[in-house]
Amino acid sequence: MEAALGLLRRMPPKQSETALSALLSLLPQHSSDLLSQVDLPLQVLRDAESRKDFILCEYNRDADSYRSPWSNKYHPPLEDALYPSSELRKLEVEANEIFAIYRDQYYEGGISSVYMWEDDNEGFVACFLIKKDGSKSGHGRRGCLEEGAWDAIHVIQVGPEEEEMAQYCLTSTIMLSLTTDDESSGKFGLSGSIRRQMKMELAVAEGHLCNMGRMIEELEGKLRNSLDQVYFGKTREMVCTLRPPAEIVQMRLPDT
Amino acid sequence: MTNLTPFKSTDGDNKLVSPPSSFPRVIEKAMADEEDELPETELSYDQKKEIAKWFLLNAPAGEINYVAKDLKAVLRDEEVYSEAAMEAFPVYNKSHLICLEMPSRAGDVIVSSYSEITVNEYLDPRTAQVAIVDHVKQICTKVRPANDEELPSSYIEEYRYALDAEVQRYVSEAYPKGVSAVNCVKGKDADGPGTDFELVVIISATKLSPQNFCNGSWRSVWNIDFQDESQVLDIKGKLQVGAHYFEEGNVELDAKNEFHDSTIFQSADDCAIAIANIIRHHETEYLAALEVAYSKLPDNTFKDLRRKLPVTRTLFPWQNTLQFSLTREVEKELGLGK
Numbered sequence: 001m002e003a004a005l006g007l008l009r010r011m012p013p014k015q016s017e018t019a020l021s022a023l024l025s026l027l028p029q030h031s032s033d034l035l036s037q038v039d040l041p042l043q044v045l046r047d048a049e050s051r052k053d054f055i056l057c058e059y060n061r062d063a064d065s066y067r068s069p070w071s072n073k074y075h076p077p078l079e080d081a082l083y084p085s086s087e088l089r090k091l092e093v094e095a096n097e098i099f100a101i102y103r104d105q106y107y108e109g110g111i112s113s114v115y116m117w118e119d120d121n122e123g124f125v126a127c128f129l130i131k132k133d134g135s136k137s138g139h140g141r142r143g144c145l146e147e148g149a150w151d152a153i154h155v156i157q158v159g160p161e162e163e164e165m166a167q168y169c170l171t172s173t174i175m176l177s178l179t180t181d182d183e184s185s186g187k188f189g190l191s192g193s194i195r196r197q198m199k200m201e202l203a204v205a206e207g208h209l210c211n212m213g214r215m216i217e218e219l220e221g222k223l224r225n226s227l228d229q230v231y232f233g234k235t236r237e238m239v240c241t242l243r244p245p246a247e248i249v250q251m252r253l254p255d256t
Numbered sequence: 257m258t259n260l261t262p263f264k265s266t267d268g269d270n271k272l273v274s275p276p277s278s279f280p281r282v283i284e285k286a287m288a289d290e291e292d293e294l295p296e297t298e299l300s301y302d303q304k305k306e307i308a309k310w311f312l313l314n315a316p317a318g319e320i321n322y323v324a325k326d327l328k329a330v331l332r333d334e335e336v337y338s339e340a341a342m343e344a345f346p347v348y349n350k351s352h353l354i355c356l357e358m359p360s361r362a363g364d365v366i367v368s369s370y371s372e373i374t375v376n377e378y379l380d381p382r383t384a385q386v387a388i389v390d391h392v393k394q395i396c397t398k399v400r401p402a403n404d405e406e407l408p409s410s411y412i413e414e415y416r417y418a419l420d421a422e423v424q425r426y427v428s429e430a431y432p433k434g435v436s437a438v439n440c441v442k443g444k445d446a447d448g449p450g451t452d453f454e455l456v457v458i459i460s461a462t463k464l465s466p467q468n469f470c471n472g473s474w475r476s477v478w479n480i481d482f483q484d485e486s487q488v489l490d491i492k493g494k495l496q497v498g499a500h501y502f503e504e505g506n507v508e509l510d511a512k513n514e515f516h517d518s519t520i521f522q523s524a525d526d527c528a529i530a531i532a533n534i535i536r537h538h539e540t541e542y543l544a545a546l547e548v549a550y551s552k553l554p555d556n557t558f559k560d561l562r563r564k565l566p567v568t569r570t571l572f573p574w575q576n577t578l579q580f581s582l583t584r585e586v587e588k589e590l591g592l593g594k
Contacts, residue, residue, distance in 0.1 A: 002329075003325075003326035003327075003329035003330050004326070004330050006322070006326040007311055007323060007326045007327060007330065009502055009506050010315060010316060010319050010322060010323050010326075010500075010502070011311070011314050011315075012314060012316070012508055012510070013506055013507070013508055015314060018310070019311070019314075022307045022310060022311070023330065025299055025303075025307070026299065026304065026307060026330055026331065027330060098574070101572075102572050105563075105566035105567070105568075105572055106562055106563050106565075106566060106572075107561075107562055107563070108563070132561060132562065134560035134561040135560075140560035140561075141559070141560060142556065142559060142560050143560075144552075144556055144557045144559075144560050145557065145560050145561075148560055148561050149561075150561040150562055176561060178557060178558075178560075178561060180549060180557060184541070184542075184545035184548070185511070185513065185542070185545035185546055185548065185549045186495075186511065186512055186513025186514065186542070186545075187510075187511065187512050187513065188509075188511045188546065188549045189509070189510040189511065190507065190508070190509055190510075190553075191507070191508055191510075192505060192506050192507030192508060193505065193506055193507075194504070194505035194506075194507075195505075206574075206575050209574065210574040210575050213572065213574040214571075214574055217571060217572055217574075220562070221564070224558070224562055224564065225564075226505075227505075227507070228553060228554050228558055229554070231501055231505055231507040232507065232509075232550070232553060234470055234499070234501040234507070235472070235499035235500075235501055235507060235508070235509035236509075236546075236547075236550045238463060238470055238471075238472035238499040238501070238509075239472065239474075239497055239499060239509070239543070239546060241432070241463050241472070242431065242432075242433075242461050242462075242463055242472055242473070242474040242497070243430055243431050243434075243461065243474055243539070243543055244430075244432070245543060245544070245547065246430075246540045246543070246544070
């Protein structure tokens with residue numbers, strides 16, 4: 001199992017789906033472990049009734065159907081399916097509305113979905129998802145990207161309320177890939193994934209949504225910066241190690 | 257799960273919360289596989305081999321051996337692995353232009369389709385030797401002198417030799433750890449002017465730092481077509497740069513570009529200098545263009561995926577969202593915004 005995860009870490013991030021299905025066919029007895037540990041780019045279904053798209057994941061799935069956060073109905077329809085309690089559903093509806101605005105502000109497009117369910121510890125779990133196609137044919141505002149995909153999965157475990165405080169444990173996974181294509185730099189592609197966790201104990205005074213939202217915003221920002229500066233930065237450093245820029249080679253003094 | 261150690265602000269485990277449906281479909285299938293003696297989902301020998309080859313071929317530069325180790329553990333079938341390795345390693349080695357050290361300090365030989373004599377024999381024109389290699393072990397086991405049929409004519413060799421020397425000079429200046437070779441891939445038996453021939457310049461540089469979770473490779477292939485009738489050298493270059501960083505995450509760079517240039521057909525020495533200058537010029541410009549692409553990332557390119565901050569330049573007002581959604585309604589009514 002550890003070897004399987006090792007393989008997945010080395011395969012090109014863009015091929016993670018192929019790599020995962022190859023491993024699932026080689027190790028069927030580990031399917032549930034593999035599926036729960038590995039994140040794949042998110043898929044989307046249309047909720048015709050609400051005329052909106054929603055994101056598919058293991059958290060809104062029951063058997064082979066998926067529940068839309070807009071209509072609360074399973075696609076395709078399913079009998080005796082799992083639903084959140086009506087109280088939790090109210091929170092879920094509000095979360096979807098607010099998260100859509102958050103998504104708009106940061107992503108200028110894209111699709112979002114939030115799913116909630118009760119857990120065994122008298123708390124609940126919420127899953128916030130975002131999918132953005134940033135390519136110039138998608139929602140890329142500036143037309144920089146030939147191809148661009150951002151998939152974010154935020155799973156928050158919320159503990160029971162105790163003395164007006166609650167424990168929040170957030171696990172965030174970002175998967176992204178971007179490709180630019182122009183004459184001077186040719187085809188330039190970066191892709192990857194990163195996962196981090198964050199735990200906080202917060203006052204419930206302003207409501208769960210507020211606390212969860214702030215945590216997600218903070219961690220998403222950190223991950224974005226990390227990917228940009230640390231991760232992509234390391235690949236840039238590597239390129240300069242392989243072939244240092246001409247200025248260094250010729251020992252010219254810098255102009256500025 | 258060493259690589260997935262998450263950043264923690266307090267103590268805790270990094271187990272993912274299990275989803276509500278508990279994978280009924282998948283668990284049923286997995287249980288069924290364990291119960292059956294010959295589950296119908298069992299893969300055939302060939303299917304397993306193809307999967308094994310796929311993993312090997314897609315390993316990043318310098319990581320095929322780590323992939324091989326994990327693959328063997330997952331396959332648990334020596335026979336399938338060995339056959340897959342025999343087929344995949346040569347393809348991987350040739351496409352990654354791996355450099356193998358030849359015995360008795362003769363230098364490195366580049367394994368490529370341009371230097372291939374047979375699948376296990378590769379020509380090093382500089383020392384006029386043929387290296388016999390073990391692809392799976394990625395070593396050169398021995399060398400033998402090249403025979404006349406394998407070497408170019410002395411007329412061609414004049415051009416090849418001059419170009420090789422110029423390229424070597426360029427590579428030693430520009431690449432801290434680069435290896436180059438010049439092979440004749442067409443018209444190598446021409447014994448004088450009057451025919452076309454083609455030389456290929458290969459530059460291969462790798463930097464492997466597994467302890468720093470970072471590996472990278474640079475590959476240049478320049479095809480020089482010496483056209484006798486028009487007295488022109490048609491030059492086509494393909495550059496490919498890759499990098500993989502995987503400390504608590506997984507990020508890959510995959511960049512490539514193609515170039516087209518030309519120069520006039522002159523003496524061997526003059527051609528060599530002209531070609532090397534063209535290569536140097538394009539490669540330097542390409543590196544600069546890559547730098548520009550990287551510098552545009554944080555504030556431009558990345559923004560098409562996710563902004564650093566909303567247009568308001570403040571964090572999202574989670575507590576004031578009622579106000580926000582009203583604003584949105586008003587915007588919609590007035591047809592404002594996007």
